Amino acid sequence: MSDLLTKIAWPFLLSVVIMLFFQFQAIIFVWLERKVSGRIQDRLGPTRVGGKFGWLQTIADGVKLLLKEDLIPKDADRPLFRISPYIVLCGAFAAFLAVPFAFQWAAVRLNIAVFFMLAVMSVEVFGVIMAGYASGSKWALFGGMREAAQVVSYEVPMAMNIVPAVIAAGTMNLNEVARMQWGGIWDWMCFHDPFTFFAAIVYIVCATASVKRAPFDLAEAESELVAGFHTEYSGFRWLIFFMAEYASMLAVAWIATIMFWGGWSGPLPITQWLGLWHTNAAGDYVPGTLATIIGLLNFIAKGYTLIFVMMWIRWTLPRIRIDQVMKTCLKYLLPLSCFLLLGAAAWPLVVRTRFGGQIGGAVAAAILALIVFKGILSTPKSAAQGRREVVYK
Amino acid sequence: MQRLVDSLIGSWPQMLFAIMALTTVGCSIAVVVTQNIVRAAVWLLFTLTGTAGLFFLLGADFVGATQLLIYVGGTLILVIFGVMLTARGPFVQMKTQSGEWTMAAVVGLVLFGLLSYSILSTGWVKVVQKQSIEISEENSPTTTQLGMQFLGVPPQGSLVKRDPAGIGYLLPFEIVSVHLLVVMIGAAYLARAKRRKRAEV
Numbered sequence: 001m002s003d004l005l006t007k008i009a010w011p012f013l014l015s016v017v018i019m020l021f022f023q024f025q026a027i028i029f030v031w032l033e034r035k036v037s038g039r040i041q042d043r044l045g046p047t048r049v050g051g052k053f054g055w056l057q058t059i060a061d062g063v064k065l066l067l068k069e070d071l072i073p074k075d076a077d078r079p080l081f082r083i084s085p086y087i088v089l090c091g092a093f094a095a096f097l098a099v100p101f102a103f104q105w106a107a108v109r110l111n112i113a114v115f116f117m118l119a120v121m122s123v124e125v126f127g128v129i130m131a132g133y134a135s136g137s138k139w140a141l142f143g144g145m146r147e148a149a150q151v152v153s154y155e156v157p158m159a160m161n162i163v164p165a166v167i168a169a170g171t172m173n174l175n176e177v178a179r180m181q182w183g184g185i186w187d188w189m190c191f192h193d194p195f196t197f198f199a200a201i202v203y204i205v206c207a208t209a210s211v212k213r214a215p216f217d218l219a220e221a222e223s224e225l226v227a228g229f230h231t232e233y234s235g236f237r238w239l240i241f242f243m244a245e246y247a248s249m250l251a252v253a254w255i256a257t258i259m260f261w262g263g264w265s266g267p268l269p270i271t272q273w274l275g276l277w278h279t280n281a282a283g284d285y286v287p288g289t290l291a292t293i294i295g296l297l298n299f300i301a302k303g304y305t306l307i308f309v310m311m312w313i314r315w316t317l318p319r320i321r322i323d324q325v326m327k328t329c330l331k332y333l334l335p336l337s338c339f340l341l342l343g344a345a346a347w348p349l350v351v352r353t354r355f356g357g358q359i360g361g362a363v364a365a366a367i368l369a370l371i372v373f374k375g376i377l378s379t380p381k382s383a384a385q386g387r388r389e390v391v392y393k
Numbered sequence: 394m395q396r397l398v399d400s401l402i403g404s405w406p407q408m409l410f411a412i413m414a415l416t417t418v419g420c421s422i423a424v425v426v427t428q429n430i431v432r433a434a435v436w437l438l439f440t441l442t443g444t445a446g447l448f449f450l451l452g453a454d455f456v457g458a459t460q461l462l463i464y465v466g467g468t469l470i471l472v473i474f475g476v477m478l479t480a481r482g483p484f485v486q487m488k489t490q491s492g493e494w495t496m497a498a499v500v501g502l503v504l505f506g507l508l509s510y511s512i513l514s515t516g517w518v519k520v521v522q523k524q525s526i527e528i529s530e531e532n533s534p535t536t537t538q539l540g541m542q543f544l545g546v547p548p549q550g551s552l553v554k555r556d557p558a559g560i561g562y563l564l565p566f567e568i569v570s571v572h573l574l575v576v577m578i579g580a581a582y583l584a585r586a587k588r589r590k591r592a593e594v
Contacts, residue, residue: 080432126466
């Protein structure tokens with residue numbers, strides 16, 4: 001009977017837990033999106049449903065969506081129209097299976113976890129294109145085509161920006177990569193060398209584009225395409241698309257968290273100082289249960305922080321045109337990623353062997369300080385000039 | 394009851410294999426039979442995903458993920474993209490002539506015969522004996538073995554001798570990738586908008 005437990009019941013239980021989390025995070029994100037967009041646009045956002053902060057707004061939204069009529073257009077390819085939301089959902093959900101939520105806490109401990117996540121998330125695009133085609137609507141078809149062009153292009157620099165971190169870590173196993181970053185903020189992979197630092201930033205840009213968030217949400221583009229690929233969808237099928245979108249946002253944010261931003265460890269090794277770690281039977285210094293749970297909270301908080309940044313970008317920047325999207329990818333991001341890849345491959349051979357390990361962190365921190373202080377202290381010249389032109393013309 | 398449960402659990406890899414294989418085969422038949430070209434692409438999606446599932450089941454996680462990334466995430470999307478751009482109206486429904494059926498059947502049977510012959514005539518040796526088929530980090534990382542084979546080092550326990558030239562699969566791989574690059578440049582050259590020569594002033 002123990003076999004029954006380990007081989008069938010346990011994986012099933014894990015899937016159920018992840019599925020519940022998968023749905024729960026969508027509820028939080030919809031609320032967060034409303035609140036963040038409201039604050040950025042100088043509004044309050046939801047305030048009434050469920051108390052002062054509108055906590056239950058998403059539940060109300062969900063009830064509304066469930067009660068909506070499930071429309072299928074006359075010209076639609078009915079079976080394809082029905083299955084495409086599920087294809088999208090399957091892609092996003094499968095990515096969650098390989099995520100190590102905390103030390104050794106992953107549903108499937110894959111040796112190639114990050115590659116697996118990228119691979120299954122690439123299936124999502126197919127569902128979106130099918131939705132666009134099967135709707136039998138011009139808006140939806142255009143949305144689907146833009147999506148195909150955009151996401152397939154952006155997957156290339158996105159994957160290439162993960163490679164610097166893979167080179168630095170020497171493995172694609174997310175659990176191992178996060179384990180290498182145990183300790184303080186100075187041990188995080190983004191401060192390993194300057195190339196991983198820039199790769200971390202370029203990765204977020206590419207990830208935003210590949211989960212089709214603004215300013216890259218050309219597939220939806222409501223001002224020109226009504227709602228893009230999901231124009232004809234309503235009710236629960238539409239809800240599934242959105243659940244998958246938020247889930248894949250979280251998945252790419254977690255890839256970034258593990259590959260660059262320290263995984264489960266906080267900025268300072270506080271749980272180590274508190275003595276919550278111990279040496280296990282194999283002689284490794286590992287976190288105890290409490291430290292693992294704190295790691296889990298760290299991990300979720302970091303994912304949510306990156307998503308907050310994505311929302312911030314979404315509600316701050318205007319949408320760019322499709323030709324600008326493609327130009328950004330092919331002419332700027334792709335060569336930049338190639339350069340970062342070459343640099344990251346050369347770094348351990350050239351600099352690390354001569355000057356030792358910590359120089360990378362020092363250089364990366366210096367660059368970061370330069371960027372931050374230059375940004376804060378100097379007047380944005382181009383903006384000032386632009387404003388003057390508008391005013392005095 | 395206990396014995397039934399035990400035998401069921403003992404045979405779960407076989408059961409999973411049967412499900413995956415049946416899905417793959419059934420969907421690939423549907424690809425051929427379907428006349429609507431976009432539906433055929435959807436069946437192809439399930440065929441390719443089933444194949445990836447078979448790879449995962451056999452412990453070849455890297456190959457399975459690559460199958461998903463390249464065939465489903467890349468090739469199939471490009472196919473659909475091409476179909477949606479070109480196949481409007483009469484081309485969406487494909488009518489197959491009986492002559493085409495015959496030709497396809499002959500080619501298919503020849504290929505099937507060739508593959509069956511080579512499968513049956515190979516002297517199969519069990520290279521690695523594993524207790525259970527599980528894709529996890531505890532099992533040997535397949536990427537390491539693949540990388541070693543690229544450099545001409547045979548996998549552990551293999552009967553194949555080390556390649557004396559030490560090239561392995563690296564040279565064929567490089568040749569294929571350069572070939573792909575040439576094809577892409579050629580396609581871009583053919584497909585780009587032709588600029589007319591400026592008339593001399």
